Amino acid sequence: MKSKEEILNSYYAHGADGMPEINADSLLKAMEEYRRQAEEAAFNAARLQNNNQPAFVTFADYQASLQAQIKQFPKKDTVQLVADSIVEQFLPDDPTQHTFEFSFKIDGTNHTARYKRNPQGQWEYAGKN
Numbered sequence: 001m002k003s004k005e006e007i008l009n010s011y012y013a014h015g016a017d018g019m020p021e022i023n024a025d026s027l028l029k030a031m032e033e034y035r036r037q038a039e040e041a042a043f044n045a046a047r048l049q050n051n052n053q054p055a056f057v058t059f060a061d062y063q064a065s066l067q068a069q070i071k072q073f074p075k076k077d078t079v080q081l082v083a084d085s086i087v088e089q090f091l092p093d094d095p096t097q098h099t100f101e102f103s104f105k106i107d108g109t110n111h112t113a114r115y116k117r118n119p120q121g122q123w124e125y126a127g128k129n
Helices: 004-011 024-046 059-072 075-090
Strands: 099-106 109-117 123-128
Touching: 004 024, 024 059, 075 099, 075 109, 075 123
Parallel strands: none
Antiparallel strands: 099 109, 109 123
16 A cells, blocks of 8 residues: 555646646545545445455445445434534524524435524424425
8 A cells, every 4th residue: 555645746747847746637636545545445445345255245245334324324314413413503692592593404405404502491302394
């Protein structure tokens, strides 16, 4: 496995002044090579053995299993996770207010999260519209 430096060095060219330089296209190629190498390393690490049979026969099988895991994540959990991560930006200033809602977009779809104040005064996720 090549290091980042080895990959970058393979894409350097020498300028007119003799100094090494790298153009944008070569830098993108180096970054892509490093990314591909990292993915393959992750594949090899994830290629667990079950009775001497690999869990993933090919790299494409491994990538497909990752996509399947992503699709299994429930949408409602995603909405709450995003809402909980940004709720501080929308907290009302009025201490007498007991509910509020705000809207945001995930993957091109608008969602409205509702929050209500619990008896201890903390804001809790109350669902989405």
